[in-house]
Amino acid sequence: MKKSIVNLPDQKSAGRRNLKAIAEHLDFEMPQHLSDLGEGRSYYVRTYGCQANVRDGETISGLLEEMHFHPANSEEDADLLIFNTCAIRKAAEDHVLGEIGNLKPLKTKHPEKIFAVCGCMAQEEGIVRDLIEKYPQVDLVFGTHNLHELPELLEAVMKGERRIAVYSEEGKIIEGLPSRRIKPYKAFVNIMYGCDKFCTYCIVPYTRGKQRSRRMEDILREIRTFKEQGGREIQLLGQNVNAYGKDLGMEDGFTKLLEACAETGIDRIRFYTSHPRDYSITTIEAMQKYPSVMKSLHLPVQSGSDEVLRRMNRGYTSADYRHLVDEMKARIPDITFTTDLIVGFPGETDEQFQETLDLVDYCQFDSAFTFIFSAREGTPAAKFEDHLSQDVKKERLQMLNDRIGLYAKKNNDAYVGRTLKILCEGPSRKRTDVFSGYSEENKLVNFAGHDLKEGEIYDVLITGAKSYTLDGEAVSGHLENKEI
Ligand code: SF4
Incomplete structure (x- = not known):
């Protein structure tokens, strides 16, 4: 199936195509004549959104470096600037468009610079059209299924073609793409793309397409190579x-x-993201059996109200969710839970919001990503009648965050005095006098120590707790691979 190419204003529309039932698996090969296209030029990728986007950003960086582009010190210095965008919320999308708008003076001053937009926003037909028609500073727009075409697309731009847009619903899986991992010891590993669930508020099935799984042997090959190169942690995405x-x-x-x-x-x-509807008992058993499968689970629930869950098309009830959490806690006593919650879904009553608070009381999550409902054009929920004022939604969000904060602090307090294994990620971003890293329970820990190395796992005694972080100190003599 061919891609959609728009070189506006000559062509009127970018077509969207149907997806094949089973994705084609292809191997990437860098065209020989493009392998030094970036010689002497710098690049910068600005990534928004989820881990899938971060992973795409790593792939884009890998592709560019294979073409001999080198990383720029800053966005302003870059010869090629790529906005790797997220479409999950309207406000975030508007913010990105504002930032792209701000590039206009820079492009006027330096017309030789190349500005490109990719990610989920580059999969939305209306946005793509706007970017090409209203943002002359944008040279290239390419969708989430078109990363592997970046070398040829850049060649076209560098030969003088301008305002190219390529996006498609094509379901190919491209193996062997180069990548430049942000952290050599921690890897995002895509195991599948797209989603078939069609929750009524979510734009992902429209921007990332239907579900396509990578072959298991390809995933395992990637993990083994990563491990051979000194990798410690994988996050299956x-x-x-x-x-x-x-x-x-x-x-x-x-x-x-x-x-x-x-x-x-x-x-x-670790693995992200789980869906309560598809969770199987055998997965829980595997979590029990293998110590390397971390006992922390991100399990989005979205609402505690059965009626709201039904209108969201989530496919489970509040009782189903509670039962799943109970089952896991019974089998894996130390397991920690985080979740996603939406407040102010169209039609959400006071009672239904209270049911969400009740669910939070029941599950006592360690933390949660909480959002006010954001209507995304093209999704069913965008057409639902929304009677709630923004003030009410904000009030509910505050109440929900306060409630979650209570349990987050209570849960964290219970770690004081315990020793946790922390994968050190180097000096803390906020306090350079301490190190930071994540425990097996996915707790962010800031800890004191001497001569500690990024990428090593240390035993850390927890000495203090805040709502969303822990403090501690590396325990002398308990360093995993060598003496401190
Ligand atoms: S499961 Fe629902 S919320 Fe998650 S990506 Fe799929 S459609 Fe979106």
Whole structure:
């Protein structure tokens, strides 16, 4: 299936195509004649949004460096500036458009600079059209399924073509793309792309397409290579990891993948994001069986009201969710939970919001990403009648955050005096006199120590707790791989 190319204003529309039932798997090869296209030029990728975007940013950097572009010291210095965008919320989208708008004077002063936009916003037809028609400073727009075409697209721009837009719903899976990982010891590993769930508020199935799983052997090869290069932690990424492999005809695919990942001997395995509807008991058993599968789970619930969940098309009830949490806590006593919650969904009553607070009281999450409902054009919920004022929504959000903060602090207090294993990520960003890193429970810990190395795992005694971070000190003599 061919891509959609728009070179406005000559062509009127960018077509969107249907997706093949099973994705084609192809291997990437850098065209020989493009391998030094970036010689002497610098690049900067500004990434917004979720881990999937961060991973795309790593791939874009890898592609550019294979073409001999080098990283710029700052956005202003870059010969090529790429905005890797997120479309999940309207406000965030407007913010990005504002930032792209601000580039106009820079482009006027330096017309030789190349400005490109990619990510989920580059998959929305209306946005793509606006970017090309109203933002003359933008040279290139390419969608989430078109990363592998970046070398040819840049060649076209550098030869003088301007205002190119390429995006498609095409479902190819491209293996062997180069990447430049942000941290050599911590890897995002895509296991699938897209989502089939069609929650009524969510734009992802429209921007990232239907679910396509990578082949298990390709995923494992990537993990083994990462481990051989000194990698410690992998984060398996997908919009709904529990459905991994269904499109390939696999039964219980995610559990099999999780077990195979654990058998590689990698130190730590996390996965994002889980869907309560597809969670299987065998996955819980794998979490129990393998110490390397971290006992922290991000399990979005979105609402505690059955009626709101029904209108969201989430496919489970509040009781189903509670049952799943109970089952996991019974089998894995130290497990920690985080979640996503939306307030002010169209039609949400006071009682229904109270049901969300009740669910928070029941589950006592360690933290939560909380959002006011954001209507995304093209999704069913954007057409639902929304009777709530912004003030009411903000009030509910505040109440919800306060409630979550209570449990976050209470849960964190319980770690004081315990020793946790922390993967050191170097000096803390806010306080350079201490190190920071994440525990197996996914707690962010700031800790004192001497001569500690980024990428190593240390035992850290927890000495203090805040709502969302812990303080501690590396325990002398308990360093995992060597003496402190
Ligand atoms: S599961 Fe629902 S919220 Fe998550 S990506 Fe899919 S459609 Fe969006």
